[in-house]
Amino acid sequence: MLEIKNLTTKVGDFCLDSINLSVDAGKCHAVLGPSGSGKSTLLNAILGVLPITAGCVWLDGEDMSRRPIEQRNLGYVPQHLGLFPHLSVRDNLLYSVRARKRPRIDWQPLFEKLVEVTGIGDLLERRISTLSGGERQRVALVRALMGKSRLVLLDEPFTALNESLRQELWWLVKELQRERELTVLLITHDLTEAYFLAENITVLINGRQEQNGETVNVYHSPATLAVAGFLGIKNLFSATVVHRSENHIVVDCTVLNHRMRLSGNAPVGAKIRVGILPENVALRDALHPPRQGEILLTGRVQLIQMKASVDIRFENLDRPLVVHISASQRLVKRFMLMDEQVGVTIGLPETALFWIPDY
């Protein structure tokens, strides 16, 4: 469907370097990255606003790289929505059919269907300035879909909304995507949004494609320290590869005071970081005894942030370190009964550990 091959483009001193990604028909792909990572530059290159210095953009088997914007047939919802304030909602929605001079019979059924699904039937004669934030989002979405676009590009369109409204619109996008078999490229810096909407993600950092893959895989196995940092993974411990076999390495992690076997390949002596997601860390006590294959650590609770995390300081290791634990419902209840500075034991399941090159 959408295929980007070695796409390179420059804006001033900023360079988006050799981006490769593909989005299958009917799927949603998120491009994630912090501010200034090149997300919008990539989007502008796909749209045709920015010239591509190398590589190409293919859509449905056609090279779109040199086509004018209006001939790419892309649906686009920018961050500020780009609704035309001098037109009514109806005129906004019908802008594309008028620009392309499509006959009424061609667009009327789609128009009626989309208006019904998104519930904007009562807004059609209103001016854009009289709409609420959520109503504007719906209008912008429908307008983008009225062009019968092959690909819809969403450039952080939900950023300015409150949490409940955002989630409501995520569901709407999901619904529209399923119903209309839409292919969506979502630009966002919001991990939750990407996890909710996208099957696959690409992480961009400083103009470089750091990782590409299924959303779950990227989160559970960040490929680089930069990706792990962007994903907010704090539980990373320095380690050294001491042995390698065909598909496994044995690493020595002095910080955890443990030697472990991990899948993958790296040269002996290589410096790596061993990581674990906060939600994979388990609290161990008499009621919840350690399981086989867990690395056990004891330490003192340093900080309890209800509904967020618990930081634990381990003073019995060679240097103090903080383990970040996501507070699942069960953990929160248990930690609520504890005071800070109480001694705890936690278990890190070896199977949940991942590693990132640090070389």
Added chain:
Amino acid sequence: MSLKRASITAALTVLTLYALLIVSLGWFLDGTILRDTLFSERTLFAAQLSLTAATVATGLAILLAVPAAYGLSRYDFRGKAAAETVLEFPIIVSPAALGAIILIFFNNPLGEWVQNHIMQFVFTFAGIVLAQFVTVLGLSVRMLKAAFDEVPVELETVARTLGATPRHVFFTVTLPQAKNGMIAALILTWAKALGEFGATMMVAGTMAMRTETIPIAIFMRLSSADIEGTVAMILILVFIGLAALYTARRVLERKTYA
């Protein structure tokens, strides 16, 4: 004195200065002379000539300024910085010098050819229009560019993704969005052309009932010590100028789409 008080005092001083100058005209204001002057054939000719020339010059300036301003607002191209700098040219060069430049041009072989084969400019109505056109063009481009700068590029990009060609986008999105700024630019350009004196005098001369625009009439009447007549002509110009400024302000303050 606090900064707030000092700055407000300065602003009111500016207002007082101009108000005093205008009010001081009243010293020489004579109702009978004012009426006779306002409705004299010569005054009506000057007013008609001024209004016609300013309207034609503004129309021509806008025709060139709209695409030029859009180009400067939207595209990067070689020579853009120089083009933007030259917009200031009519502001830093005095109108008299600008008029002299035009006059000198018509005395070189190319200018003479233009005069002989295309149109006579020196001491003619066309000369008045040309002088006003050259004087207001830079200002017109600057104001129109500011109007286009106000229109988010994002709207144009969205319109193009919806299948509109750049020309269609310009007429259906950019122009309606820039409308208020453009109307204000048009009014101010016209008012500036109406009050133009230095370049007009150099190119078209000061010939009564021939090239006598209102500013030229003010100069000619003052030269002949006709103070009351001068005051009457000034009042016409001040009235039109203030009306234009007021209208432009109202247009700019108007919300485009409520």
